[in-house]
Amino acid sequence: MAGGTVRRLAWRVATLVDGTPETASARTMTFHVPDWPGHLAGQHVDLRLTAEDGYQAQRSYSLAAPADADRITLTIQRVPDGEVSPYLTDTMKPGDPVEVRGPVGGWFVWRPDSTAPVLLVAGGSGVVPLAAMIRARRAAGSRVPFRLLYSVRTPADRYYSADLAGPLDGVDVTYAYTRAVPDGWPRPPGRIGVADVNTHGWPADLAPECFVCGPTGFVEAVADILVALGHDPRRIKTERFGPTGG
Amino acid sequence: MSIVTPGFHGRGRPAADLPPGQYLTEDFPVLSAGPTPRVPTGSWTFTVTTETGREYRWTWAELLALPAETVTVDLHCVTKWSKLRTTWRGVPLDTLLADVETAADFAVAESYGGYTTNLPLADLLDGQAWIAYSYEGEDLTAEHGGPARLLVPHLYLWKSAKWVSGIRLSHDDEPGFWETLGYHEYGDPWREQRYQGD
Structure with missing residues (x-):
């Protein structure tokens, strides 16, 4: 300082x-x-x-x-x-x-000059700072591959549907609904688990930057999964939204 | 300078015992920058390192064998919530530092997982700080910094390093994790020292 x-x-x-x-x-x-x-x-x-x-x-x-x-x-x-x-x-x-x-806040940030692949995992309104990263990527013309795994109660609770519906060049968006799914949706409603993160995230050996944001229980669970899948804890950045105060 | 936001009434009126800009919560929110480290008590140690490099180390069993205090304190988080009258049990830093020879003015608390935070050594003494291992009568959970965390309740809660592994003493004030990312070097909630320059 x-x-x-x-x-x-x-x-x-x-x-x-x-x-x-x-x-x-x-x-x-x-x-x-x-x-x-x-x-x-x-x-x-x-x-x-x-x-x-x-x-x-x-x-x-x-x-x-x-x-x-x-x-x-x-x-x-x-x-x-x-x-x-x-x-x-x-x-x-x-x-x-x-x-x-x-x-x-200078920790939970994505910088446009970063070259590592990015995994974003959002729980509910925790998608807000992660959407900012996708928009910053687009604004900067970055070609870094992004994946967003977005856990949300029902399709009606999704934020930024128009923006995230795609096609987004180089950004894969996967929804994981916890309460209700659209007709014919292949994944039954439920919390994000190891299989979701394994299938829709990046392999640990690509050394992605991981950003996880949502309620405490969600962030704890996803961060633990990422560590268990071999990601370096120092590359897992978390931000927790408590249900308090509002 | 302060402007009125039309139509905003708020709910509570400032309680006399809350620092400026804080609101009350009954929950105990969790804030941390990364995954929660799981530290088995079997391999846990707490190490005080002086400015000359001398180390004083305690195992988990040795920590528990020291005289402990039960304290009821208010917590103030820089993210605006305050939680009043929380009860902790732990060993005062006065006890841990009693036989440590040092001329240092500053301390850096270090944690399992790599977190650090800095504070003046004086703020760890005189009944102001503890290595706490129990919260509301229960073992401290990993989410809230267990098996043991630093507890320095007169400063914003990020100074109360979770998963604490040691205290490094130094002649110089070395900014810790949040202190290098724009947060205040001291963090007094009553002076609303949230960010650099406050």
């Missing part, structure tokens, strides 16, 4: 430009943030909301896409009984301001 030269991450005013339903319980929100410094795929921001009486609440949310100049995109999953997420998904209107600080 360069003593004395470190500048505090500033709070900036972000204005909601557009909010689009992503699923029945999630909203993709684009904010205008003057002087946004840019970010890497996988990073997150802190949002600070202030009520009229001065009460404040802060939450962290993953960025869903590369920055488009001074516009950033988040996808917010409504947490039942949450304090912040229902406001963001249901109440906030275009033109409304909120404060934002970031980007934050």
